[in-house]
Amino acid sequence: MSRKVLSVSKSETENYSVTEKLQLQSKLMFEANEELKKATQAKTELLAKLSHEFRKTLNVIIGFTELMLDEKPGKINEDQRASLNDVLSGSKRLLYLINSYLE
Numbered sequence: 001m002s003r004k005v006l007s008v009s010k011s012e013t014e015n016y017s018v019t020e021k022l023q024l025q026s027k028l029m030f031e032a033n034e035e036l037k038k039a040t041q042a043k044t045e046l047l048a049k050l051s052h053e054f055r056k057t058l059n060v061i062i063g064f065t066e067l068m069l070d071e072k073p074g075k076i077n078e079d080q081r082a083s084l085n086d087v088l089s090g091s092k093r094l095l096y097l098i099n100s101y102l103e
Contacts, residue, residue: 051102058095062088 065088068076076084 047102051098054098054102055095058091058098061091062095065091 065084067073069081069084069088
């Protein structure tokens with residue numbers, strides 16, 4: 001029974017080691033990329049929910065403020081009108097910012 005002895009040169013061993021390291025690094029990069037995709041998806045979903053909630057709330061504030069300014073619930077004085085106009089302009093500004101930046 002004869003045995004064949006495989007001889008492996010030092011450069012072949014080094015090449016194998018480099019190949020293993022590259023494969024490991026490639027695997028780690030792939031896994032990191034998958035985690036990054038998941039994080040990006042979570043961020044996108046969060047921003048969509050926040051955007052919806054902010055818009056919904058601001059539209060209620062804007063609508064109610066306009067209703068008050070139109071004096072539908074009753075008369076308002078000039079100080080109230082000035083305050084309501086501040087609320088209205090601030091709410092519209094926030095809605096504009098949300099539409100501009102969260103999209």
